Amino acid sequence: MKERESVDAEEPRRRFAEECRSGRELYPRKRLNQAELARMLRTSKSTIGRVETCVGPIPPDLPSLLDQVFSTDGLFKRLYEEIVAQSFPAQYRRRVELEREAIVVREWSPTVVPGLLQTADYSRTLLRGGAPRASEEEIKTNVAARLARQDILKRDAPPDLRVVLCETVISRRIGSREIMCEQLSALLTHGAKATTRIQVLPSDAEAHLFIDGAATFLTGSNHVTRVCVEAYRTAATIDEPEHVREALRAYDFLTGEALSARESARLIRGQMEALR
Template sequence: MKEEVASNLEHRDPRYRFAAECRSARELYPERSLSQTELARMVRVSKSTISRVETCTGPIPPDLPPQLDRVFATDGLFKRLYEEIVKQSFPSQYRLRLEVEANAVAIVEWSPTVVPGLLQTASYARALFKAGTPNASNAELAQKVRARLARQEVLRGTSPPDFSVVVCESVVRRNVGGPSVMRDQLAALLAYGAQPANILQVLPLSAATHGLMDSSASILTTSEARVHQLVGT
């Protein structure tokens, strides 16, 4: 009975499915069964990475799923499973946002406190997570950072959503993680804002009182013209 329950859980868990699909596709490769070393060479990672992925003992590099889809011609299967894995790493109250975010054609963000998650650098995100969960291990922090950065793939796809960002001036003045972290984060914001199709605005501290002074907001529009107003970075 226990074995049956475990099997059902593994079948539903996208992490286990990713591992099983990778192992199955490798062993049933049309021309001949591939070794882990051969597959690693084809997707440009180490053999140990493939081994860890297939045994669910390590993180999945964000650029691995599309490479597996390319090699095995699986029409986005590994990419979809990876997106499910990323979603499950977030608390349940944020999963709706991730689902809508992945299918949005337009995103408008307002943040009075921190850089929105879709524009955070790894070091900036880590500093925020460290402050919020001071007892977290380095491995736990690394997993949180990977999950947050994985969300940013939506901006790097072939048809990224229109993304408009407004932050309070306090966001660019607040010292998150130290001068070096802020220097890199501000450089990333400048690079984003310099792209012609992007909109990045800073609301000065001298601006008048407004209704969203103490809360962030996100407005996401999907291709079905449905508009979702959500909270969170």
């Protein structure tokens, strides 16, 4: 099974490399070498070489540039999304795939800023703390994969994003003051978007269904909602309608008890000022 998962995970990366090489060699005007393609993409020859030999992470802005140069109608972007989804451990892949297709994302977190809203430095600090023996290359790859998930928020038609954070999330300092300030600033930037609402739940709120763990609600284009929950090295997706309805009622309780988006932004801004 592990060998099969390894093969499946490598397949979109190999195809990305093959399509890049094929597009370069069959370019209509003339066959391009790696240096010429790199100049067109405003990147380096070594980056193209690594992409075509499946070495290291793919720069997140490269797929859309390749689609433009080769007129491939989003092929490289779709392959990149598959690469990102399969870079996660098997138990998390379904959640990432559902996230890519969601039209509404609801998040609750009692501990840290959710991955969809994390800055690179905040994410790096969390990943380093969770894997002290990991190499710098491994941490770099995992940060890139986590940030690549945020591409869904940059689409022309991004999903509606609703986030409720426990007050401890914004008061707990992760990393340096500068890292935490940057993360709080990013929350304010996200919260200012028309499709995003961020609320803070006061730390003295009453007990509720999700008090001891994070939960993500993903609603697809068919308007079916699934609930994703995680714990140490485990993840589960809840599909049963009765349990999903119970979870949604609990989430409605959280949004009702939380501060308004405006009051939450004021609280986040105040926490930023306290760190400076």
